[in-house]
Amino acid sequence: MKITVIGSGYVGLVTGTCLAEVGNHVCCLDLDAKKIATLKQGGIPIFEPGLDDLVRRNVEAGRLTFTTDVAESVAFGEVQFIAVGTPPDEDGSADLQYVISAARNIGRHMTDYKVVVDKSTVPVGTADKVKAALADELAARGQTIPFSVVSNPEFLKEGAAIEDFMKPDRIVVGAEDERAIETMRRLYSPFQRNHERLFFMDVRSAELTKYAANAMLATRISFMNELANLAETLGADIELVRKGIGSDPRIGYHFLYPGTGYGGSCFPKDVKALISTGKENGHTLRVLEAVEDANEIQKHRLVEKVTRRFGEDLSGCRFAIWGLAFKPNTDDMREAASRVIMHELTSRGAEVVAFDPVAMEEAARVVGDNPRVRFAHDMMDALPGADALLIVTEWKMFRSPDFDLMKQALKTPTIFDGRNMYDPVWVRQQGFDYQAIGR
Numbered sequence: 516m517k518i519t520v521i522g523s524g525y526v527g528l529v530t531g532t533c534l535a536e537v538g539n540h541v542c543c544l545d546l547d548a549k550k551i552a553t554l555k556q557g558g559i560p561i562f563e564p565g566l567d568d569l570v571r572r573n574v575e576a577g578r579l580t581f582t583t584d585v586a587e588s589v590a591f592g593e594v595q596f597i598a599v600g601t602p603p604d605e606d607g608s609a610d611l612q613y614v615i616s617a618a619r620n621i622g623r624h625m626t627d628y629k630v631v632v633d634k635s636t637v638p639v640g641t642a643d644k645v646k647a648a649l650a651d652e653l654a655a656r657g658q659t660i661p662f663s664v665v666s667n668p669e670f671l672k673e674g675a676a677i678e679d680f681m682k683p684d685r686i687v688v689g690a691e692d693e694r695a696i697e698t699m700r701r702l703y704s705p706f707q708r709n710h711e712r713l714f715f716m717d718v719r720s721a722e723l724t725k726y727a728a729n730a731m732l733a734t735r736i737s738f739m740n741e742l743a744n745l746a747e748t749l750g751a752d753i754e755l756v757r758k759g760i761g762s763d764p765r766i767g768y769h770f771l772y773p774g775t776g777y778g779g780s781c782f783p784k785d786v787k788a789l790i791s792t793g794k795e796n797g798h799t800l801r802v803l804e805a806v807e808d809a810n811e812i813q814k815h816r817l818v819e820k821v822t823r824r825f826g827e828d829l830s831g832c833r834f835a836i837w838g839l840a841f842k843p844n845t846d847d848m849r850e851a852a853s854r855v856i857m858h859e860l861t862s863r864g865a866e867v868v869a870f871d872p873v874a875m876e877e878a879a880r881v882v883g884d885n886p887r888v889r890f891a892h893d894m895m896d897a898l899p900g901a902d903a904l905l906i907v908t909e910w911k912m913f914r915s916p917d918f919d920l921m922k923q924a925l926k927t928p929t930i931f932d933g934r935n936m937y938d939p940v941w942v943r944q945q946g947f948d949y950q951a952i953g954r
């Protein structure tokens with residue numbers, strides 16, 4: 516099939532590349548000329564494990580191309596995926612300007628039938644707006660070319676995006692006409708060879724399914740964070756409680772990890788957008804409001820522990836930070852807890868020396884003007900002279916560090932572990948003041 520993907524970010528680039536990998540011809544469009552130039556030169560603008568090889572292979576095979584030319588991209592694909600950003604607007608609702616602008620571009624240039632697929636995470640009712648935008652542009656041209664609008668929300672996880680796309684738990688498609696349903700079935704048949712993963716439903720249910728999934732996952736995290744804080748006060752260990760409840764198949768082990776609060780490009784904005792959709796429709800989503808509040812509080816939790824130990828005024832202190840990305844295996848710094856932590860420490864006068872195996876370039880971009888933040892060459896290089904180490908992202912390389920070397924390097928052997936990486940009893944036996952979350 517010939518497919519166009521509009522927006523070549525985390526979702527668009529992975530979607531386009533994986534669709535090319537199974538034999539389709541894919542044209543990826545982005546309006547960011549720098550991004551497309553990087554891709555054309557064989558570079559990958561984001562860090563996603565395995566993506567570079569896959570892109571290279573499909574470009575070499577002639578199945579994957581990149582462009583900034585809207586007319587060329589609209590002409591290319593019978594299927595037009597919209598995978599542009601939907602950042603939060605000032606009131607928390609999803610800002611649809613990029614989605615609508617992508618739809619208008621299709622309407623402005625199309626000359627034959629298109630299936631327009633909303634892959635971006637968009638509020639219920641967006642497919643109607645996309646339809647209206649397309650119809651509007653066609654009317655302005657005096658054209659009556661047929662098209663279908665489909666909702667196909669994406670559930671991939673950054674860091675495991677290729678595996679998730681190639682072997683999805685489920686493929687949700689909201690489509691209401693036979694021609695579009697048939698096209699989507701054909702498009703996704705290579706991804707469900709051993710069992711049916713396609714769930715066809717009406718468009719509004721598909722749009723809501725994506726928000727429901729992220730809201731549920733965010734709820735589990737905030738629930739565990741609140742319980743972790745209570746466990747600390749009660750003298751219980753949240754990690755034991757986690758195992759104790761996770762073993763119940765009705766609960767399960769996934770997404771029960773307490774920490775420094777959820778971040779990233781999806782949970783914070785999607786929870787906000789769903790709350791906002793509720794409000795617009797006369798429903799206060801009380802559980803989600805609490806989920807969001809609890810998360811805001813949790814992002815400050817590690818620094819609270821630091822100030823309890825070192826005082827509110829941290830001038831003259833230096834802190835090492837391990838991990839900056841919002842989670843491991845990505846360089847994504849959007850809404851990362853590390854941003855709040857670096858800001859809080861430095862605004863109290865402290866210096867920060869941070870290390871992350873892949874996100875330092877991105878981190879330097881987001882904290883660029885903060886003279887109190889430096890970056891280290893490797894994890895151990897962050898420690899010398901630091902008053903304490905803060906662990907913010909649970910990269911595998913931090914799991915089993917050389918504690919003797921750490922003790923020698925740190926000014927005082929103190930660890931604030933926002934990810935519960937180590938056995939507290941053992942680490943304390945090694946002579947560390949070890950403070951984790953909920954234990």
Ligand SMILES: NC(=O)c1ccc[n+]([C@@H]2O[C@H](COP(=O)([O-])OP(=O)(O)OC[C@H]3O[C@@H](n4cnc5c(N)ncnc54)[C@H](O)[C@@H]3O)[C@@H](O)[C@H]2O)c1
Nearest residue numbers: 522523524525526545546547599600601613617635636669
């Ligand atoms: N990142 C994730 O893990 C993830 C997972 C599931 C769903 N989503 C959703 O997918 C959507 C995209 O997210 P992302 O993380 O890939 O965003 P991103 O910011 O990485 O990429 C979006 C890209 O779209 C481009 N763009 C914007 N307007 C355009 C236009 N009119 N034409 C062409 N290109 C345009 C931007 O330049 C950018 O490169 C969002 O709605 C997000 O909520 C993201």
